[in-house]
Amino acid sequence: MSSSFGKIFSVTTWGESHGPAVGAVLDGCPAGLPISEEMIQAELNRRRPGQGKVTTARNEKDTVKILSGVFEGKTTGTPISFVVMNEDQHSNDYADIAKWYRPGHADLCYDLKYGFRDYRGGGRSSARETIGRVAAGAVAKAFLKVVAGTEFLSWVASVGEIDCPKPDVSKLTLEQIEASPVRCPDEDASKMMEATILEAKSNGDSVGGTVSLYIKNVPVALGEPVFDRLDALLAQAMLSIPACKGFEIGSGFAAARMRGSIHNDKIYAKDNTYHTCTNNAGGSLGGISNGEPIYCRMAFKPTATISKPQDTAGRGYENGELAAKGRHDPCVAVRAPVIVESMAALVLADLYLQQERNHCLGTENAKAKIEALIQNQKTREAIDKLP
């Protein structure tokens, strides 16, 4: 259970990698938001496999259909149902996996938990499950764009030992990131990362990486003390992505080495708004957004399924060796940015509606309110204050 996320803007995903389809139901989206299959598709295209040498060869178009909740191009306030049919399945690749547990994979745990599993591919633990998150996340982004001008940027910050130099986020664009086959905005680092991934792939191996997320025009006052703090929900959202094993926000682990006088972001008031001189907090204090950009970083472990032989055990407690077949991403971090953005957008949209509910975007009253919100939104010519 718990395939649902969000208290008000709430998504439920469903589907396995080798079943007929995957999808999601998004409940709680306000009425009147312009939505189309094209905008959802554009986001799904960023996560779909078969995009180049550094991703899995599994080639699927991942064409999305909206089955409910949208009428005359706008959301109606009722649940939005998305479906994507599964297409390029090679179930025969999975004979070995049915017998042997992949080290580092969820196989064993699913059997321990459910006594039984769909052994074709990862079943429910497959990255295809994230399709539903990206579809719903696309709506969340559209919503946040309308009500607050919020924008999301996510990129690969490291692959193995190769680090991307910290980008100038005031100039960074989605196009720059997506132009790199490994989604790293630095050209030199991008090339080295690509080489690292291909080398791992050619050895039947995989490699880990980190992903950075930067969100600007974040509405102030989002986050619910004490358990649904903004930081806490972002952490849950990120760690819920397959292969994510670490999360830090603002200065993160580096903050643990600092003195308070250095770490505390000085506050100043200007034009009846509050700003900070630095952003070690990463946009969240006391679990509540302060209007500064959210900045966080996630660690992704290397893909568990590799073709190199590994010692492991089987369903009947026998010990042996597995060299996994199948088509797998050698580095999951490369496809993670759009998933990271989607999960963050789902968190923010839900917290926004908890903070300020606005059911009907179509009325004059609501429009005025939205315009006021957007103007209130601090204009940030200089958003280069990243930690």
Add this chain to the structure above:
Amino acid sequence: MSSSFGKIFSVTTWGESHGPAVGAVLDGCPAGLPISEEMIQAELNRRRPGQGKVTTARNEKDTVKILSGVFEGKTTGTPISFVVMNEDQHSNDYADIAKWYRPGHADLCYDLKYGFRDYRGGGRSSARETIGRVAAGAVAKAFLKVVAGTEFLSWVASVGEIDCPKPDVSKLTLEQIEASPVRCPDEDASKMMEATILEAKSNGDSVGGTVSLYIKNVPVALGEPVFDRLDALLAQAMLSIPACKGFEIGSGFAAARMRGSIHNDKIYAKDNTYHTCTNNAGGSLGGISNGEPIYCRMAFKPTATISKPQDTAGRGYENGELAAKGRHDPCVAVRAPVIVESMAALVLADLYLQQERNHCLGTENAKAKIEALIQNQKTREAIDKLP
């Protein structure tokens, strides 16, 4: 809102630092569990202030009362209400804080969110809120101890630039940890940490730190795909603790630099149970516990409130300077371990009941089941397989 945590084993905390009392209500605890005020008090004593030179001088006994849910020494299955009266309040310390926003603190965000706040101390963002978590966490620990023999160890792994060498967890005890004034089990590191904290304190400053958590005898199969993965809920739980800004499980951020062939933990079967040779996963695969120890690490930023003067702004958009009075911990990490253990126990107890509900511990049937569970629990003479 969202002062509640857990779907079945669910705690709700309440209270401000300068109100009459703080407390918690724990709903969903199975009936028949032996509970006493003494065992709760023992845990609260580990977190209470006034324990030495490295913590705040605020001196409170934090005496807990149980007001409901326990009859003849055992839980009845109904809500357990805990209350701790506030005692040693110096509200007059807070005149400045009412006017100026503390940099790095929640003050500004509470005003942005609620338009108004209890400016005496941190109000709801005070660390005193965690009293309710520790009280409920003590029950969670007692429950897990009975049903699975689960044990928790948490210690300070670094303060500023001082690192504690990785301990031999097979020999590490709670007594060793608690014997150190900074809760660091390594004697040399403990002394250097203490010196670091006192030096920061004498400068009117504060310092950050990291805290490690190690859990053994973890029941298998805990964690609910996909959004309530074990890793994800632990991350949320930890980031919900005031001042926590980072979380990693198993190899964590180091995993992002590894190859899959190195990172994947080899599986072997022995005596009809599965084990892994290493524990890079930190006890969780696919978001589900595999029975290996849970191992994770949290980053705590330096205390925001310091007496060193800092630039900041006030409620009326005026710019100025604040040198905060009041009695504050110079390093919050030092008091974090029991809170970290409590939050982890709340996560595991809730996931345990989601996986296997067992309402009445007192019946013969349930006893037999618990004995079977404990025996199933892998005996681990050698738990020194930590990453």
Add this chain to the structure above:
Amino acid sequence: MSSSFGKIFSVTTWGESHGPAVGAVLDGCPAGLPISEEMIQAELNRRRPGQGKVTTARNEKDTVKILSGVFEGKTTGTPISFVVMNEDQHSNDYADIAKWYRPGHADLCYDLKYGFRDYRGGGRSSARETIGRVAAGAVAKAFLKVVAGTEFLSWVASVGEIDCPKPDVSKLTLEQIEASPVRCPDEDASKMMEATILEAKSNGDSVGGTVSLYIKNVPVALGEPVFDRLDALLAQAMLSIPACKGFEIGSGFAAARMRGSIHNDKIYAKDNTYHTCTNNAGGSLGGISNGEPIYCRMAFKPTATISKPQDTAGRGYENGELAAKGRHDPCVAVRAPVIVESMAALVLADLYLQQERNHCLGTENAKAKIEALIQNQKTREAIDKLP
């Protein structure tokens, strides 16, 4: 929002009457339960329209597809996704309804709430939304049948002024009920009800009715004090069905006229089980099932959409008259029994899992437990103790 129901065994429905499809996602169903599209279809066939003169002429096969969560004929523990394509839509019937608010219908309220609605048919308030409930309810019934032998019977107890005499529930069968075109097990009453409905229909009118529900082999101890009492959740479940305006359990409103000495059901013990001599409680005391049959009764108002002209107002505050076109049930109570059973099954399955979680039906351990549960289940030769 709130298209989800149930804390653990949790269904989310989606879809509008005139969108491409309707469906549901069922999360939290234990693994190992045998499920097929055929068994879901059999239940859907009981609710589908076009079954005779007393139901709407809209003729749809309502063919269900399972898109996830079932592998090799058994549930996997992951979300089960159901979809039913909409087929026989006559959107042109709805030109008037787009302009005029139907008296007694949700039209006006949807506009007040969302500022905008899918005016073709009832949109989300259409009875087609209940398809998802019946699909998920079929799984709930299958689950309860396996774990406790639970059985559901629901019938039409009155239509307009025609009452069905209280049936002998010890002999009553589903076949008897379904043999009647109005789902009334008494032949004479059935004929009079049919005549009443056809008379209303021929006058362009509609008529109300009541529906009874009887559940035997109810597991003991279901229901969570204090807000999720068994009675309270059944009431919510029933009132959530379109057109339902009243609920009573056991003696219900008649109890309010009784003395305690008459109303209290005497308890006796026999063969180490407890029984009651009467069942004025309707199977629930203190909000917890006592093992006696659940017996409750629901009031359904007459269908709002009628072709008789009615005074009403339009979207632009104009006053006028509407004679609604379209094909509508003259008496919704007639199609309600399978929906009533489904909602009750969803309540019981969720409460069962809250009381006693059992994830994997396939293991030996679980099988033994289930057999014990079934044997514990009081055998009731005489279940004719209905109030």
Add this chain to the structure above:
Amino acid sequence: MSSSFGKIFSVTTWGESHGPAVGAVLDGCPAGLPISEEMIQAELNRRRPGQGKVTTARNEKDTVKILSGVFEGKTTGTPISFVVMNEDQHSNDYADIAKWYRPGHADLCYDLKYGFRDYRGGGRSSARETIGRVAAGAVAKAFLKVVAGTEFLSWVASVGEIDCPKPDVSKLTLEQIEASPVRCPDEDASKMMEATILEAKSNGDSVGGTVSLYIKNVPVALGEPVFDRLDALLAQAMLSIPACKGFEIGSGFAAARMRGSIHNDKIYAKDNTYHTCTNNAGGSLGGISNGEPIYCRMAFKPTATISKPQDTAGRGYENGELAAKGRHDPCVAVRAPVIVESMAALVLADLYLQQERNHCLGTENAKAKIEALIQNQKTREAIDKLP
């Protein structure tokens, strides 16, 4: 578990009749609402026992303390904790009840569920649990009064066979109702009801009754399709009150006997607002409030605990007889109105915040919005349109 109610405006109650105290935590109340212990106390005084011959002789002041969430007379947006100490306990009255299960009472079910119970009084099933609901409900009422001018009236509509004639609700006042010892606004009926109760009491018996609820100035558009319909949540709320066994809204069960052309409430527009000529819907269509008064009716069974001897069984499966001692209400309906109002207010406040969140009542912006809402609220000179 499930001692919590409400998604956003969420109350958690705790406490047993014979433990040290009872109380509640209210989370999610917007900041800035004026609240005092006096206003809570005034509501509690309406439900407290010892008010006359027709209620239990248990005499408790039920003095409430607010322990958190209120600062300088206003809510802070953080959890509000209420506590009421238990005082007048006669635990020795309960020796028999520890041994024998009271027919019609929750005793047996608590033992079946938890294997064990606090046998002094009703424990958690005691009516004292409702103290927490009334305290939180008082805040909900205050909130709704401020944002929408909402007013609640509840009275005893029948006791045994004595019915109160339908009052003219346009003139009915709380004072009129509370002036009657049985809370029946009709003088003659009040006297007959009192006689009925005293006669039952003198026979060691008890008697049932019904309670009516009328709410005016209900905000429009409250209720979340499909499972959290306004009707459905009201039904759950009412059936969660101890001894409630039936609920109907608007015409309720009478609607089941009507034709649609009679039942449908005609709509008319006037001054850019919509009204209905009758109110058979009871203020809710499609599960959403239409702005008309909410009108519903609840059935309360007779008190289970009576001193008349009754056949029953004991904990060890022995059969015998119980003549219960202790001081019990002979007719629980008499003390129900304030509880009924409180539960309804909790439902409406939660749905209001789901529909329209407004965290900070203190800001100019929010004030303007509230004033607009109040003016939008239909003025209803003639609210005598009750069914």
